[in-house]
Amino acid sequence: MPVKEWLPAIARASAVDRKLEAGEMLFRLGDKAAALYEIVAGRVRLSRVDRAGNEIILYVAGAGETIAEASLFSATYHCDAVASSDSLVRGYSKSAVLAAFEKDPKAAQAFGAMLARQVMSLRTRLEQRNIRSARERIRHYLAVNVGADGRTVAPAGTLKDVAAELGLTHEALYRTLAALERAGEIKRGAGKIVLARRARI
Amino acid sequence: MPVKEWLPAIARASAVDRKLEAGEMLFRLGDKAAALYEIVAGRVRLSRVDRAGNEIILYVAGAGETIAEASLFSATYHCDAVASSDSLVRGYSKSAVLAAFEKDPKAAQAFGAMLARQVMSLRTRLEQRNIRSARERIRHYLAVNVGADGRTVAPAGTLKDVAAELGLTHEALYRTLAALERAGEIKRGAGKIVLARRARI
DNA sequence: CGGCGTTTTGAGAGAGCTCAACATCGGTGG
DNA sequence: CCACCGATGTTGAGCTCTCTCAAAACGCCG
Numbered sequence: 001m002p003v004k005e006w007l008p009a010i011a012r013a014s015a016v017d018r019k020l021e022a023g024e025m026l027f028r029l030g031d032k033a034a035a036l037y038e039i040v041a042g043r044v045r046l047s048r049v050d051r052a053g054n055e056i057i058l059y060v061a062g063a064g065e066t067i068a069e070a071s072l073f074s075a076t077y078h079c080d081a082v083a084s085s086d087s088l089v090r091g092y093s094k095s096a097v098l099a100a101f102e103k104d105p106k107a108a109q110a111f112g113a114m115l116a117r118q119v120m121s122l123r124t125r126l127e128q129r130n131i132r133s134a135r136e137r138i139r140h141y142l143a144v145n146v147g148a149d150g151r152t153v154a155p156a157g158t159l160k161d162v163a164a165e166l167g168l169t170h171e172a173l174y175r176t177l178a179a180l181e182r183a184g185e186i187k188r189g190a191g192k193i194v195l196a197r198r199a200r201i
Numbered sequence: 202m203p204v205k206e207w208l209p210a211i212a213r214a215s216a217v218d219r220k221l222e223a224g225e226m227l228f229r230l231g232d233k234a235a236a237l238y239e240i241v242a243g244r245v246r247l248s249r250v251d252r253a254g255n256e257i258i259l260y261v262a263g264a265g266e267t268i269a270e271a272s273l274f275s276a277t278y279h280c281d282a283v284a285s286s287d288s289l290v291r292g293y294s295k296s297a298v299l300a301a302f303e304k305d306p307k308a309a310q311a312f313g314a315m316l317a318r319q320v321m322s323l324r325t326r327l328e329q330r331n332i333r334s335a336r337e338r339i340r341h342y343l344a345v346n347v348g349a350d351g352r353t354v355a356p357a358g359t360l361k362d363v364a365a366e367l368g369l370t371h372e373a374l375y376r377t378l379a380a381l382e383r384a385g386e387i388k389r390g391a392g393k394i395v396l397a398r399r400a401r402i
Numbered sequence: 403c404g405g406c407g408t409t410t411t412g413a414g415a416g417a418g419c420t421c422a423a424c425a426t427c428g429g430t431g432g
Numbered sequence: 433c434c435a436c437c438g439a440t441g442t443t444g445a446g447c448t449c450t451c452t453c454a455a456a457a458c459g460c461c462g
């Protein structure tokens with residue numbers, strides 16, 4: 001959900017871009033929460049360090065994602081943010097965002113709607129991971145992500161990205177897609193997968 | 202996150218309890234979105250039916266969870282909700298909730314904060330599922346869920362519930378916990394797990 | 403053309419799942 | 433008070449499936 005769709009222009013005007021080299025820290029646990037960030041390019045991981053000194057990864061955000069939304073409601077950050085690769089992030093000042101929400105309740109509502117949709121989507125992805133079989137997991141993914149025609153799935157990135165989202169190795173995904181195609185369940189085209197119309201089980 | 206902590210009393214006054222028998226529908230895709238629901242007891246699954254007639258499960262909500270938050274921002278429901286077991290749900294009228302938010306911006310903010318925290322928590326659980334090894338997954342779970350003392354983990358439900366949250370069979374969880382205890386990494390007590398203080402890797 | 407990332411297929415091993423049996427605990431009722 | 437019952441907790445053994453490691457074809461871009 002692009003920032004543009006839920007954050008009013010007046011708050012987007014506060015945007016500050018920042019380049020991060022791999023390993024560079026964006027913010028630390030305990031720092032004053034000053035902004036939320038959109039990952040423009042690269043990857044940023046959110047983590048905490050346990051008392052034994054191990055880094056516990058809470059999430060790895062990729063391009064297009066937003067992190068530290070909760071910082072709007074907290075005085076300090078609750079984890080570290082470190083660039084996992086060379087990255088470009090765009091920070092939106094917390095005060096500017098909150099001011100925009102105060103001035104324009106519609107904007108606050110759009111923010112709430114974005115979060116609610118994200119909760120839904122994350123819950124679905126979590127449910128997907130409860131499916132152990134690669135074949136069933138992929139079927140679930142296809143069923144959830146069909147387009148308006150109910151038969152075509154057009155993944156955003158590469159199949160490797162899809163494999164990562166599914167929590168499968170890319171080999172397992174390729175193999176299983178090939179098997180599904182052999183079985184006549186799907187057909188594959190350039191950057192898309194078309195489901196065959198037929199019931200199962 | 203209990204409803205009480207983010208929904209003002211005036212909106213909670215609109216609550217309507219409803220008993221559902223296993224298999225009974227709470228709402229259907231396309232129905233007018235009239236309320237969001239708290240699961241008081243039992244389990245309710247959110248699902249969609251694909252054109253082949255298969256039920257695609259989007260999420261299974263248990264006691265204490267809230268569903269259909271996004272219905273606040275939508276005219277209709279976007280999936281079906283069916284009781285998976287005999288259940289008790291509490292519906293909060295959408296109009297009452299929205300009215301409360303309009304009257305009291307603090308309440309709207311609390312709602313946003315709750316959603317943002319939930320996104321965080323779901324992202325972490327998703328990240329956890331990227332860890333394939335049962336042992337490492339459990340270590341991650343323990344590290345993320347330590348209490349204030351940094352050493353004690355007190356799961357809410359049974360170990361079977363923990364296994365479900367971790368996406369492991371309960372056998373795998375029992376075995377691995379036993380192995381961790383043998384290895385001296387943890388100690389187990391009544392309803393709690395205590396981490397030994399020591400670095401690893 | 404050369405290099406890099408994606409896509410694809412192969413073979414083998416290991417980890418967790420499945421099925422099974424049993425122990426334990428809390429509650430229920432005779 | 434004890435027997436019974438269901439759910440949780442625990443351990444064993446085998447097997448399947450995915451992961452891992454490897455190699456190669458393919459497509460794209462400089």
